[in-house]
Amino acid sequence: MEIRRENTNILISVIALFLCLPTPKIHSESDHSSEINVGVILDMGSLTGKTIHRCITMATSDFYASHLGYKTRIVLHTRDSRADSAHAVSAALDLLENIKVQAIIGPETSSETKFLAVLAGKAKVPILSFSSILSGTHPYHVQIKPDETSQFRGIASIIQSYNWRSVIIMYENSDDGREVLPYLVESLEVANIHIASRISISPLSTEDQINNEVHKLKALQATIYVVHMPPSLSSRLFFSAKRLGLMNEGYAWIVTDKTMNQLSSMDYEVIESSQGVLGMKAYIPLTSKLHGFTLRWRKMLYAENHLMEDRELDVLGIWAYDTVWALANSVERVWAESVVHVANAESRTRLLNEILGSRFTGLSGQFQFLDGKLHSEAFLLVNVIGRGERRVGFWTPKYGIIKELPSSIKGRSLSSSTTQKGLEAVLWPGVSATAPTGARKLRIAVVNTSGFPELTKVHYDPETNTKSFTGYCVDVFVAAINSLDYHVPYVFEDWENSGQTFITVRICLLQIVQEYDGAVGDITIRAHRYAFVDFTLPFTDLGTGTVARRENHDMWVFLKPLRSNLWLTSAAFFVLVGLVVWTIEHPTNEEFQGSVVHQLGTILWFGFSTVVYAHREKLTSNMSRFVVVVWLFVVLILTSSYTATLSSMLTVRQIQLAGRSVGIQYGSSIGGLIAGNLNLRGISPYATPEQYDYALSRGSKKGGVDAIVDEIPYIKIFLAKYGADYAMVASQYETAGFGFPFRKGLPLVSDISQAIVKLREEGKLEMMEKKWFKSQSPLMADDASPTPNILNLQSFGGLYFVSFISCVSVLLIHFTSILLKKLQLKNVIKFLDGGKLAMMISFLAARNGNGI
Numbered sequence: 076m077e078i079r080r081e082n083t084n085i086l087i088s089v090i091a092l093f094l095c096l097p098t099p100k101i102h103s104e105s106d107h108s109s110e111i112n113v114g115v116i117l118d119m120g121s122l123t124g125k126t127i128h129r130c131i132t133m134a135t136s137d138f139y140a141s142h143l144g145y146k147t148r149i150v151l152h153t154r155d156s157r158a159d160s161a162h163a164v165s166a167a168l169d170l171l172e173n174i175k176v177q178a179i180i181g182p183e184t185s186s187e188t189k190f191l192a193v194l195a196g197k198a199k200v201p202i203l204s205f206s207s208i209l210s211g212t213h214p215y216h217v218q219i220k221p222d223e224t225s226q227f228r229g230i231a232s233i234i235q236s237y238n239w240r241s242v243i244i245m246y247e248n249s250d251d252g253r254e255v256l257p258y259l260v261e262s263l264e265v266a267n268i269h270i271a272s273r274i275s276i277s278p279l280s281t282e283d284q285i286n287n288e289v290h291k292l293k294a295l296q297a298t299i300y301v302v303h304m305p306p307s308l309s310s311r312l313f314f315s316a317k318r319l320g321l322m323n324e325g326y327a328w329i330v331t332d333k334t335m336n337q338l339s340s341m342d343y344e345v346i347e348s349s350q351g352v353l354g355m356k357a358y359i360p361l362t363s364k365l366h367g368f369t370l371r372w373r374k375m376l377y378a379e380n381h382l383m384e385d386r387e388l389d390v391l392g393i394w395a396y397d398t399v400w401a402l403a404n405s406v407e408r409v410w411a412e413s414v415v416h417v418a419n420a421e422s423r424t425r426l427l428n429e430i431l432g433s434r435f436t437g438l439s440g441q442f443q444f445l446d447g448k449l450h451s452e453a454f455l456l457v458n459v460i461g462r463g464e465r466r467v468g469f470w471t472p473k474y475g476i477i478k479e480l481p482s483s484i485k486g487r488s489l490s491s492s493t494t495q496k497g498l499e500a501v502l503w504p505g506v507s508a509t510a511p512t513g514a515r516k517l518r519i520a521v522v523n524t525s526g527f528p529e530l531t532k533v534h535y536d537p538e539t540n541t542k543s544f545t546g547y548c549v550d551v552f553v554a555a556i557n558s559l560d561y562h563v564p565y566v567f568e569d570w571e572n573s574g575q576t577f578i579t580v581r582i583c584l585l586q587i588v589q590e591y592d593g594a595v596g597d598i599t600i601r602a603h604r605y606a607f608v609d610f611t612l613p614f615t616d617l618g619t620g621t622v623a624r625r626e627n628h629d630m631w632v633f634l635k636p637l638r639s640n641l642w643l644t645s646a647a648f649f650v651l652v653g654l655v656v657w658t659i660e661h662p663t664n665e666e667f668q669g670s671v672v673h674q675l676g677t678i679l680w681f682g683f684s685t686v687v688y689a690h691r692e693k694l695t696s697n698m699s700r701f702v703v704v705v706w707l708f709v710v711l712i713l714t715s716s717y718t719a720t721l722s723s724m725l726t727v728r729q730i731q732l733a734g735r736s737v738g739i740q741y742g743s744s745i746g747g748l749i750a751g752n753l754n755l756r757g758i759s760p761y762a763t764p765e766q767y768d769y770a771l772s773r774g775s776k777k778g779g780v781d782a783i784v785d786e787i788p789y790i791k792i793f794l795a796k797y798g799a800d801y802a803m804v805a806s807q808y809e810t811a812g813f814g815f816p817f818r819k820g821l822p823l824v825s826d827i828s829q830a831i832v833k834l835r836e837e838g839k840l841e842m843m844e845k846k847w848f849k850s851q852s853p854l855m856a857d858d859a860s861p862t863p864n865i866l867n868l869q870s871f872g873g874l875y876f877v878s879f880i881s882c883v884s885v886l887l888i889h890f891t892s893i894l895l896k897k898l899q900l901k902n903v904i905k906f907l908d909g910g911k912l913a914m915m916i917s918f919l920a921a922r923n924g925n926g927i
Contacts (some may be wrong), residue, residue: 109147110405114170115192116163116181121307123183123391126151127205129375133368133398142403148413149403156182161472163187167194177423178402178430180395185209185251192216198544199420201427203398205391209254210774217430217444219394220453223255223333223926226355227262229454229470230301233353234268239327240563241269241822245312247304248275248425259303269822271297280306282315289315292914296554296821297594298515302330309334310345317348325515325820332390337404338464339387349459351504358453358480360440368396368438377448387463390439394449396757397437405429425927454481465788468498470844473860480583495746513643513824517565521549521628522583522596526763527743529792529847530597533569542569546596547847549789552595554839556829570594573654584608584816594816599786600811609819613812616787616795623685623782626773636720638867644875645713652685652706653678655882659699659889684712698885705870705881716866736775738767738783761857764793773799776788786810795848 096727115131115738117124139148152174163182170176171194178201182188185206192213197200201215207223208216234242244259250274272295276288289312292300300321302309309598316322335354338346357524360363364585369377372388382471409426434443443450455470457464468478478495480517505889521544525532531546544567556563568591570583587594600610634642634926660667667677685707694700696866700754713921723844741760759780773779783793868875 089195110150111147112153112174113149114175114179115151115153116156116166116179118158120182123337125838126389126392127395131399134396138400138403145407147407149406158188160187160190168192171198187896199423201246201430215427218448218450219398222318222441224258226332226454227259229355231262231268232470233329235266237510239299240561242299242301243271243295244273244299245300246275247303247308248277253849259875264791271295285311285315289319296514296910298511299513300328302328302859303333303442306334306337306341310341322504323513324507326504327511328352332356334724336390337821349557351502352459353501354457355454357451358455359393363421365438379910393438398443400437401430401433423818460502467501486694511563512562517592520570520591520594521566522566522570522594527789527792547843548595550843554834555827558830559826560621587818593815595815597813600814608816609824610814610816611824613814614831615813616806617812618787618806619810620787620790620803621782622790622801623804624801628828636866638865640868641866644868648878649683653681655702655886656681656699664695689908698889702881702885706878709878710872720866733782736780738770738780740785740789764796767793768797791848
């Protein structure tokens with residue numbers, strides 16, 4: 076690190092010194108010579124540098140052999156950068172100051188290009204490099220390769236086409252790798268692809284260091300790897316991955332063109348370790364011109380070195396060849412066709428513009444620039460198989476992933492212009508024709524920390540030595556994971572636990588972090604547990620419930636719904652109504668006449684019979700009918716309220732937990748919740764529904780408990796078995812329900828949560844509850860709320876007041892009517908002066924109850 080820092084400081088000092096120098100006055104010798112100096116800066120110790128240099132040399136010879144009439148000729152001056160930025164800058168200074176070059180070709184790495192682009196910009200000399208600069212503005216930098224970030228959208232399209240949801244990015248830990256990483260991440264995130272991890276590997280890493288990084292991949296859930304590295308590093312990565320078993324079935328490796336463009340130049344051992352890799356590389360159309368050049372290339376390599384006869388020409392060499400043709404043509408137009416033959420800043424600016432405006436058909440196909448970068452309309456998708464690669468499709472920004480390119484891109488007419496979407500058959504690592512699922516098989520621990528087999532249960536078959544798993548929690552998990560729009564492989568494993576204690580849940584969660592990927596069982600969502608795992612949304616009801624024994628053995632329970640003041644007032648009004656009706660009906664209605672005892676019985680009978688609407692006496696007066704109608708309305712409200720309150724009391728005995736003996740589930744944390752809020756007589760732990768029943772049936776006086784407090788799912792299972800004798804009397808939202816815990820960081824958690832919500836909306840959770848809990852009755856009897864209120868006079872005071880007013884009003888009207896009639900009768904008799912007619916009227920009036 077100190078050496079690299081020292082080199083950087085030297086570079087900065089050299090650049091600063093150069094920027095202070097005046098622009099060198101470079102004059103062409105066109106009057107006497109047509110030679111134009113061009114610098115070439117490459118790593119001549121690397122295979123890539125040698126390949127590019129050979130292609131540049133061959134291109135120079137080929138160009139002038141076919142353009143004998145040109146007045147200019149470029150002269151190449153090659154310098155070795157030794158893959159070091161300091162050497163590259165030193166070489167550039169030498170070429171600019173001493174050789175007076177008018178353009179520079181190279182280098183191959185972005186770290187070197189960044190420094191040279193600054194120098195070239197100051198000297199106004201075009202630099203044509205084979206690497207990209209993603210940051211900063213360098214007007215004299217020409218990129219001899221397509222936009223590096225454009226292929227990242229293609230990689231995202233590949234991942235989406237296979238419905239992979241999570242990937243791991245592996246990149247070179249260098250300035251180049253760190254600079255391009257945000258663009259790759261952005262392309263994946265825009266496509267809603269989760270990045271499970273980002274692993275960087277230094278080009279200086281030892282084999283052991285690379286093995287350690289690769290070994291970390293085995294602990295991650297994702298099995299899809301996106302690799303953006305130079306061939307020198309990716310080849311070592313693939314060796315390590317194969318050695319550690321990550322090139323087997325179930326894995327997928329997607330490689331950018333940084334490696335794939337030079338795959339044909341790699342050793343056979345590297346290609347053999349890369350079997351099944353899917354990659355993107357620049358699309359170079361196969362033409363007769365390219366075929367002829369390739370044959371010449373192979374003959375040249377064979378002549379130079381028999382060991383290199385099997386190396387193919389890579390795309391960088393092809394681009395280098397076309398670059399020389401574009402440069403030579405541009406030089407001719409600037410200096411041979413120009414009136415002014417002086418090589419100055421103006422002429423070099425013209426040279427830059429001519430290069431950027433180049434457009435011709437070369438070895439690489441249509442050669443042109445867009446925004447200072449080599450323009451490409453398509454990327455080739457290849458699959459590494461056998462000793463080389465096989466084309467499986469294309470990707471273009473316009474058409475996406477297609478099997479064949481349209482004629483507009485190929486540059487020749489086709490019989491059909493239609494495009495087929497998707498890829499050809501891909502042979503994945505492990506010689507598998509089946510696409511990986513995108514994730515290794517999940518290890519799901521099946522946990523049962525309680526005595527409720529309806530939630531989870533393990534069945535062992537001794538004949539086959541296999542285990543199967545059932546229960547409500549298991550069914551919900553299977554339904555949720557099967558409803559996802561992508562396949563998730565998983566396997567259930569029995570989580571062995573020797574004791575049913577709360578600590579086993581904590582141990583289970585810790586083991587999920589270390590050994591398992593998730594768990595299925597009666598595991599409550601608690602805030603402190605998020606420190607170990609991520610929970611899905613709850614798939615059960617929230618909160619806790621209190622179960623008590625149904626109490627219906629009190630022989631005087633029917634008196635309890637009404638307080639004594641209401642009982643006495645009601646009885647008084649029954650008598651009052653009967654008396655008022657008798658007062659009105661007695662003079663004219665024979666059913667209300669007779670002996671004193673009979674009339675007294677009629678009064679009481681009529682009043683109390685209105686409770687059940689059983690009064691049989693016929694009423695003749697509208698005033699008595701009015702009193703009875705008002706009173707029957709009061710009776711209706713009173714009896715309805717009485718019935719509801721009595722039903723609630725007969726259904727369940729309402730209790731207050733304070734001062735009581737309470738039972739909880741063995742190992743549950745509920746004891747801490749209720750003990751901190753209530754003054755309990757005692758808390759007793761129980762493990763099974765059968766023990767719950769035994770404790771409740773005995774009661775606290777016989778060594779049992781008065782109530783059981785537990786989470787709602789356990790309460791439902793208990794009441795499904797013993798609902799005839801017990802009922803839930805109260806519920807509180809003190810817990811968050813059961814959820815599925817997963818190892819932290821898995822993107823699957825949010826998808827499972829969404830699936831649980833969908834199952835709840837579709838009613839499937841309720842169906843599974845009915846299947847396992849086998850209870851069709853409501854959870855709380857009559858939807859009982861805590862402790863029904865006993866009815867008192869204050870609750871019905873208004874009704875009784877209305878009834879009382881009606882009775883008083885009717886009596887006033889009745890007696891007023893009688894008084895008026897008597898006054899009128901006396902006046903008539905007095906008018907007749909005691910004659911026989913007067914005596915007859917008096918007799919009739921007496922018969923009708925209106926005596927004088």
